[in-house]
Amino acid sequence: MRTRTIKIENRLVGDGYPCFVIGEIAQAHDGSLGTAHAYIDALARAGVDAIKFQTHIASAESSPDEKFRINVFPQDGSRYDYWKRMEFSKDQWHSLFEHARRKNLIFLSSPFSFEAVDLLEALGVPAWKVGSGEVTNLPMLKKMAATGKPVLISSGMSSWSDMDEAVSTVTDNGGQVALFQCTTSYPCPPEKIGLNVIGELQTRYLRPVGLSDHSGTIYPSLAAVTLGAKLIEVHAVFSKDCFGPDVGASLTIPALTQLVEGIRYIEAMANSPLDKDAEARELEELRLLFGKSLYTRGDLPKGHRLEAGDIALKKPGTGIPAKNIDRVIGKRLIRDYRADEQLHESDMDD
Numbered sequence: 363m364r365t366r367t368i369k370i371e372n373r374l375v376g377d378g379y380p381c382f383v384i385g386e387i388a389q390a391h392d393g394s395l396g397t398a399h400a401y402i403d404a405l406a407r408a409g410v411d412a413i414k415f416q417t418h419i420a421s422a423e424s425s426p427d428e429k430f431r432i433n434v435f436p437q438d439g440s441r442y443d444y445w446k447r448m449e450f451s452k453d454q455w456h457s458l459f460e461h462a463r464r465k466n467l468i469f470l471s472s473p474f475s476f477e478a479v480d481l482l483e484a485l486g487v488p489a490w491k492v493g494s495g496e497v498t499n500l501p502m503l504k505k506m507a508a509t510g511k512p513v514l515i516s517s518g519m520s521s522w523s524d525m526d527e528a529v530s531t532v533t534d535n536g537g538q539v540a541l542f543q544c545t546t547s548y549p550c551p552p553e554k555i556g557l558n559v560i561g562e563l564q565t566r567y568l569r570p571v572g573l574s575d576h577s578g579t580i581y582p583s584l585a586a587v588t589l590g591a592k593l594i595e596v597h598a599v600f601s602k603d604c605f606g607p608d609v610g611a612s613l614t615i616p617a618l619t620q621l622v623e624g625i626r627y628i629e630a631m632a633n634s635p636l637d638k639d640a641e642a643r644e645l646e647e648l649r650l651l652f653g654k655s656l657y658t659r660g661d662l663p664k665g666h667r668l669e670a671g672d673i674a675l676k677k678p679g680t681g682i683p684a685k686n687i688d689r690v691i692g693k694r695l696i697r698d699y700r701a702d703e704q705l706h707e708s709d710m711d712d
């Protein structure tokens with residue numbers, strides 16, 4: 363079952379290509395432009411392919427009476443205020459975009475309004491990410507598809523019919539698609555990761571599939587890559603002591619670095635299938651060194667008929683192989699043997 367590939371900037375994503383790793387900053391900058399820039403440097407060092415932000419424009423996506431999911435932000439009177447505090451100006455977004463470029467990171471940001479799509483399109487983002495909460499925002503998906511750039515759709519909280527509609531909205535409007543299994547739970551426990559959905563998404567849509575993970579650990583992503591995930595998105599945070607709603611669901615920079623290493627390690631393994639017989643031939647010398655052959659336990663005189671108790675199994679395997687022990691029992695030695703000598707069939711007869 364081959365899936366279609368997509369191209370994000372200069373990177374092909376899909377079967378036969380390396381997993382595309384996205385470090386998600388979301389609101390980990392807590393509205394600080396300086397912190398947002400610092401994340402770019404840190405994620406470049408961690409070795410991810412792309413850094414992703416979220417572009418919130420309070421007046422376009424929220425209303426002053428939008429309720430808080432959980433209000434952990436004493437400084438914000440309402441959710442609207444929170445989104446307002448997370449906003450950056452166009453120039454500030456531009457500086458982040460350029461900084462990421464200088465660090466050889468692909469810059470992505472998920473929009474939450476038409477206005478944010480316009481802002482990001484003006485910046486020149488190479489692809490769109492549809493956060494789980496936006497999957498049913500079909501007018502926005504249409505607008506993204508119309509740009510001709512790939513649309514990466516997350517699936518937290520979505521039913522199959524929501525996903526069908528989202529995918530066909532993009533493909534009917536000429537867009538390329540990739541999909542993420544995602545569970546909207548922060549942090550997401552192992553029973554809710556849904557590794558099975560990766561294969562189900564692949565079979566259903568024949569598009570590159572990934573995992574957008576909120577477990578706060580590296581394990582689901584490593585398992586997902588082993589199962590064929592072609593994209594991984596994980597939240598990053600400087601420290602588990604940082605402030606913000608996603609901290610528990612995020613990886614620290616050392617953990618993110620280890621995840622990238624782990625993914626590349628898994629790919630190196632997956633790209634080199636072993637032929638057991640060819641390997642055994644190649645390692646013949648080692649096989650002999652580690653193998654066991656037949657040795658005498660004690661001194662044995664010429665003419666002695668070998669019994670099981672006379673024979674020890676010892677390294678190296680350069681003599682009569684241990685598996686042939688039954689072939690020599692009952693044979694007669696035609697010379698004297700000392701203890702601990704390797705037995706040879708040429709020294710015995712029937």
Ligand SMILES: C=C(OP(=O)(O)O)C(=O)O
Pocket residue numbers: 416472491492493494495516517518542544574595
């Ligand atoms: C919320 C987002 O994604 P996900 O649903 O994959 O966590 C996002 O990309 O903004």
